[in-house]
Amino acid sequence: MAHNIAVIGGDGIGPDVTAEAIKVIEAAGVEISTTDFDLGGQRYLRDGEILSDETLDQLRAFDCILLGAVGTPDVPPGVIERGLLLKMRFDLDLYINQRPFVGTAPGGSEPHDFVVIRENTEGPYVGEGGSLRTGTPHEVATQGSFNTRHGVERCIRYAFELAQSRPRKHLTLVHKTNVLQFAGSLWERTFNEVAAEFPDVDTAYNHVDAACIFFVTDPHRYDVIVTDNLFGDILTDLGGAVSGGIGLASSANLNPDRTAPSMFEPVHGSAPDIAGQNKANPTAAILSAALMLDFLGETDAAARIRAACAEPVTGSTTDVGDAIAARVRG
C-alpha cells in the first residue's frame, strides 16, 4: 500500500528540493501517493492563510509530511516560521527533532558520525513573554523558556534509546546549567535519573559554549547529543557547517508515539536569493526523505538513498537529484 505523504514545498528553493526528494523516493521503488499543500510566505501574501485549523486537520490524515523550506523576505521574520513550522511542531506534538551529522570538520582529519536530538516543543520556543512600554525609552521585553519534566523526560528517554541502539552507546547532555539554573537543573536531574535506567550507555555533559568549541575542534567525541530547543537550533546549524555544509543537513520532526504524522525537512532555509535558479543543493531534502522512509519502516530504501548521497554530487538542483536517483536505481 502506498504511503500517503503531504508535501509542503514552501517558499524559495523549498519546492525545488522537495521535487528532487520525491524523484529519489520513487527511484528507490517505494510507493507513495503525494498531495501538495500550498503553504508558506507566498501563500500568506496571496490570501492570508498561514496554517488554518482546517488545513492542520487535513494534514493529520497523512502518514508523513515532507517540507522544503518556508519564509520569504516580504513577510516579517518569524510570521511564517512561527505560524507554520513551529505550529506544526507544537500542535502535532513533534517532540523530537533528530538531526544526523556525518563528515569531517574543516581542517580536521578524523571523521565524525553523531546525531543531535533536539527537544522540539518547549524551551524558549514557546513564545512566552511580552513587552511593556513598547517603543519608549522605558521598554522592557521578556522572553520565557518553559520546560516540563514530561517534555524533557520523553526527549531524554528517546535519546538514551537511540544511543543504546548505536555501536558507541554514548550520550552527551548539552545545556548551560551554570547560568540557566532552573531550566538547567531540570534537564540535569532528569538526565541523571533516566541514565540510571540505561547502565550500558556512557554519558557526558557539556555546556553549550564548550560544545560549540568541540564541534569545531573535536566533533568525533560525540555519538548522540540531547539538548533543548534553542541550543539544538544553534548546534545543528553548526553541525551542518562542520559536516560538509548546511546543504547536506537533514532533519526529522518526530512524534514517536505516532498520534500525528511526523514531519521531515532539510535544516536549511528558503534561500530566496537563489530561488528558481536550479542552484540549490537538494541533498538535505533527499536525506530528510531517507529519514522519513526509516520512520515509515522502509529501511532498505532509506539505506540505499543514504548510500547514494555519501559520494558528493555537484551540479544543478535537478542534476544532483537525477544523479542520486540513478545511483539509487542501481
Add this chain to the structure above:
Amino acid sequence: MAHNIAVIGGDGIGPDVTAEAIKVIEAAGVEISTTDFDLGGQRYLRDGEILSDETLDQLRAFDCILLGAVGTPDVPPGVIERGLLLKMRFDLDLYINQRPFVGTAPGGSEPHDFVVIRENTEGPYVGEGGSLRTGTPHEVATQGSFNTRHGVERCIRYAFELAQSRPRKHLTLVHKTNVLQFAGSLWERTFNEVAAEFPDVDTAYNHVDAACIFFVTDPHRYDVIVTDNLFGDILTDLGGAVSGGIGLASSANLNPDRTAPSMFEPVHGSAPDIAGQNKANPTAAILSAALMLDFLGETDAAARIRAACAEPVTGSTTDVGDAIAARVRG
C-alpha cells in the same frame, strides 16, 4: 602614577595565567600596583565567601580588575560563576563584554579580524525564573530573558561607536528575531533606530544559527558583531575555536561610563584537569591584560603586547609568558 589593579587569580589555571599577564605588563614598562584577592571555588570551600558586599566595595576602589578563571569541580556548577563572575558583571554594571578575534578558520584561507560586543548585564543571564513541583513528574521550570531599552541601547550604541572607529565600519546584529519575538523585536528596533545616527556604518542582521555557520565558513564577513548575553557567550567560544583556539581568546568586561572598575579575563575556564601543571597557555590572559591597558590609556604598551602575541609561542605557561615578556622588552 601606578595603576591600581585588583588581581583575582581564581581557581585551577587562573592564578598561573594572571601571573604571566602581570609579568608581561611589567615587561612593557607600565607601572602597576597589584593587590591579590583570594576568591573563587577554593576560597568558597575554605570559608564560604564567594563575593561579599565588603569585598565588592574594596574592589570598587581599584582602577581595574584582572581575573584568571573561576570554578572548581567540588562546587556545583554555577555557584561560583553566578556568585562571583556574574555578580561582578551585574553589580559593577560591566555592560559591555568585548571579545576580539583575529585568525584564520580551520580549513579556511582568508584571515579574519572581528570583535564581538556582548551585552553583559541582561538577557537570560539575569537569573529570573523558578520551578514548580520540583523533583516530581509534574515539574515545570521557567527561565526568563529580561531585556530593557536602556540596556540594549547602550550596548548597541557602544557597538556602533566601535564599528565607526574601525576601517571597515560594519556592524552585524545577531539575534533570533524569528522565534524570540519580544526580545528580538526590542533588539531589532533599537538597532535600526541607533543605526540612523551612524549613517557611515554599514549594517547587517544574522540569526544566531546562521551566524554560527558563517563563523566556520566565512568569518571574514564580520567586522563588529553586537548580540545578547547568551548568544554572545556561545558565539565567543565559537569565535575562539575558529581563531587559533580558546587559549588565545581575551575579553574585557567594561563599564564604559567608568562608574566602577572594569574587569578583564580570558574567555577560557579554570581547566581543573591541567591546573598546577604549568601547561596552560597564558596568551588569552596576556591579551586580556592588553585590553586592560587600552582601557587605562596605555595604548602603546597594549599594542606592543598584542604584537608580541601575534607570532604563536609554544611551551609551558611560564615559558610562553617569559617569551612574550622578552619580545615586549624588545
